[in-house]
Structure formats: structure tokens, C-alpha cells
Amino acid sequence: MYxxxxxxxxxxxxxxxxxxxxxxxxxxxxxxxxxxxxSRNPEIDKLGKNKARLILLNKSDLAEDKWNDSWxxxxxxxxxxxxxxxxxxxxxxxxIQGVIQEACREKTERDRKxxxxxxxxRAMVVGIPNVGKSTFINALAGKACTxxxxxxxxTKGKQWIRLNKNVELLDTPGILWPKFxxxxxxxxLAFIGSIKEEILNVEELSMELIGFLKEFYPGILxxxxxxxxMEDNFLCLKEIAKSRHCLIKGSELDTEKAARLxxxxxxxxxxxxxxxxxxxxxx
Ligand code: G4P
Numbered sequence: 001m002y003x004x005x006x007x008x009x010x011x012x013x014x015x016x017x018x019x020x021x022x023x024x025x026x027x028x029x030x031x032x033x034x035x036x037x038x039s040r041n042p043e044i045d046k047l048g049k050n051k052a053r054l055i056l057l058n059k060s061d062l063a064e065d066k067w068n069d070s071w072x073x074x075x076x077x078x079x080x081x082x083x084x085x086x087x088x089x090x091x092x093x094x095x096i097q098g099v100i101q102e103a104c105r106e107k108t109e110r111d112r113k114x115x116x117x118x119x120x121x122r123a124m125v126v127g128i129p130n131v132g133k134s135t136f137i138n139a140l141a142g143k144a145c146t147x148x149x150x151x152x153x154x155t156k157g158k159q160w161i162r163l164n165k166n167v168e169l170l171d172t173p174g175i176l177w178p179k180f181x182x183x184x185x186x187x188x189l190a191f192i193g194s195i196k197e198e199i200l201n202v203e204e205l206s207m208e209l210i211g212f213l214k215e216f217y218p219g220i221l222x223x224x225x226x227x228x229x230m231e232d233n234f235l236c237l238k239e240i241a242k243s244r245h246c247l248i249k250g251s252e253l254d255t256e257k258a259a260r261l262x263x264x265x266x267x268x269x270x271x272x273x274x275x276x277x278x279x280x281x282x283x
Contacts, residue, residue: 010177017047017174020124023158024170025104026052030127030136033063033084034276036071038188039128041176052103053080054123058132060084061091067275074279087136096140100167121167122160126174130194133173137161141169188276193267206259207233209266217274224271237262 021027027048032039036057055075060068072082081103085092101108104121111119127133141161159171178194179185189195190205191212210233213220221229227239234255240246241258248254265271 005177005180013175013177014043014047017044017126017176020158020170020172020174021047021051024051024122024124025107026054026100026121026123028054028056028100028123028125030056030058030125030131030133032131032192032194033057033060033068033071034192034274035188036075037277037282038185039131039178039192039194041128041179044126044176052107054099054103055080055082056092056096056136057082057084058087058127058136061086061089062269062273064273064275067278070279074282085136087132087139090139093136093139097163097167100163118165120162120165122170123167124170124174126176128176128178128189128194130192133175137169137171137173141171191263191266191276193263202259202263203237203255206262207237209262210236212276213271213274217272220271220274224265 027044029040029044029048031037036055057063057068057071068084072084075082081099083092083095083099085096087093100121100123108121111117125133125137141163160168161171162168178189186195187205187208190200191209210221214229214233214236218229221227221236221240225240225243227236227243230236230239237255237258238253240262241253241255244258244261246254246257246261266274
């Protein structure tokens with residue numbers, strides 16, 4: 001679900017995050033593998049200072065494998081634990097519990113030295129809207145997990161999901177707000193469908209996507225729609241409309257329909273695995 005962000009929303013999201021983060025040892029941050037930087041909010045680094053950190057490259061099924069690997073390296077170099085996941089199909093989920101324990105090893109060691117034994121590690125999931133937080137929590141926790149925390153009659157306590165005897169997960173994810181200052185970031189968030197369509201011009205957006213695809217994935221539009229990848233993006237869009245019989249009243253080309261079709265094909269992976277940003281631009 002898209003969320004219109006006003007300063008009030010951001011303040012509330014931040015306050016909730018500040019409260020909840022105090023309760024955990026580890027922050028599990030979901031990013032979209034197609035735009036691992038644009039789908040983050042760097043403020044989480046401040047909020048999560050002194051916590052163990054795990055980044056999940058979610059929707060890795062929609063991004064190119066070689067770039068998923070490069071992004072994993074990129075974040076590992078910066079001291080995050082990293083796992084590539086596909087929360088929808090369960091890919092990568094099995095390894096998570098082990099990675100959580102490994103990421104919190106220092107803390108567990110410290111506890112042990114102070115004589116605190118068997119205290120479970122506590123974790124919370126954070127990320128911008130639509131990045132897959134709920135899907136991930138469901139995939140990780142499944143249905144078999146026991147909920148802990150709330151006692152009957154106590155409504156205010158936090159709900160913790162016990163994943164195993166060593167790990168507990170806060171059942172509600174922290175919502176991070178996307179960054180708006182940067183045009184490119186906004187555009188990429190719009191490509192993946194994280195910005196409300198009503199406030200966008202879909203034809204312009206699709207032409208931007210066409211421009212990107214022609215440059216970084218040449219031949220992909222030709223392969224999918226059997227069109228020539230011409231210099232002019234609007235002509236390309238018209239070609240897609242022609243090829244897919246997007247017509248108004250049976251004759252005029254419906255470029256808006258073609259634009260929606262292209263964006264939809266991209267977002268659902270029907271154009272293939274496509275990465276929209278590359279680590280070499282962020283070194
Ligand atoms: P949120 O809590 O962070 O807001 O995100 P949520 O879990 O609601 O997921 C947003 C959308 O992303 C959902 O699609 C979900 O199925 C999809 N999704 C989550 N993880 C993955 C993944 O690893 N790969 C892919 N391909 N998709 C993922 P939806 O269109 O809202 O629903 P549906 O089409 O799945 O029913």
C-alpha cells in the first residue's frame with residue numbers, strides 16, 4: 001500500500017521506530033534488490049547505531065543475479081550482514097535464523113561473560129512501504145510460531161514472535177519513509193511502483209523507463225514487443241502500443257494504455273530480471 005508522506009507521518013514513523021529500536025539487538029532492513037540504495041532511508045543508520053545490522057536484498061527474483069551479488073558485496077564491505085531473499089517464494093529464508101545469530105554473536109558473547117545465559121536475541125524488521133516487510137515476516141515466521149509477550153488483558157505490550165529458542169522477532173515492522181530530495185531516487189521508486197500512480201504522468205514515466213532499458217538492457221524491448229528500439233522514446237512507446245493493439249476506438253494508438261502495460265510488465269518481472277542501479281555509482 002502506498003502511503004502519502006507528510007511531515008506528520010514521518011515524525012510519527014520516526015518516533016515509533018525510535019521506541020521499538022530500543023527493544024532490539026538487531027535491525028533487519030529490507031531493501032528492494034532492484035534499487036538497493038534508493039529504497040533505503042539513510043536515517044536508519046543513525047536510528048540503528050550500536051545495533052547489529054542485517055540487510056535483506058528482497059525481491060531478488062526481479063533483479064539481475066550478478067548485480068545482486070555485487071550489491072551483497074557492497075553492503076558486506078560496509079559491515080552489514082547481507083542475505084538475498086525472495087520473500088514471496090521463500091528463497092533465502094531458511095538461512096536467516098543462522099545469519100541472525102551470527103550477526104548478534106558479539107552481543108551473545110558479552111551476555112555470556114556477564115553470566116546472562118539463554119537470553120534470546122531480539123530483532124525487528126524495517127523498510128519503506130511495499131518493499132515486502134509483511135511478506136517477509138510471514139515467510140520467516142510461518143504459522144507455526146508461538147507468539148509471546150502479550151498476556152490476556154494487557155493490550156499495550158509488544159508482540160514478539162518466537163522463531164526458535166534463541167531468536168524473537170517483533171511482529172510489527174517499522175515503516176521507513178522514502179527520500180524525496182533526489183529526482184533520480186523518486187523516478188526509481190516510481191518505476192518499481194512505490195509512488196502513487198495518480199500523482200504521476202504514466203506516459204512520461206514509461207518513456208523514462210524506455211530510455212533506461214535501451215541504454216542498460218539493449219534488445220530487451222525488441223525481444224518482448226518485437227519493436228525497433230528507436231532513438232525517440234515516444235516513438236518506441238507508440239510502437240509498443242501498435243504491437244500490443246492498444247487502440248482507442250479501434251484506430252488511434254492508446255499510448256497511455258501501452259505505458260501502463262510496459263510498467264506492469266516490468267514490475268512483475270515479465271521483461272526479465274532488471275537491476276535499476278549499480279554499486280559502481282556509489283563507491
Ligand atoms: P510491505 O509490508 O513492506 O508494505 O510490503 P508487502 O509485504 O505488502 O509486499 C508488497 C508487494 O511485494 C506484494 O505484492 C508482495 O507479494 C510483493 N513481494 C514481497 N516480497 C517479494 C519478493 O521477494 N519477490 C516478489 N516478486 N514480490 C515480492 P502485491 O502486488 O501487493 O500483492 P500480490 O500480487 O503478491 O498479491
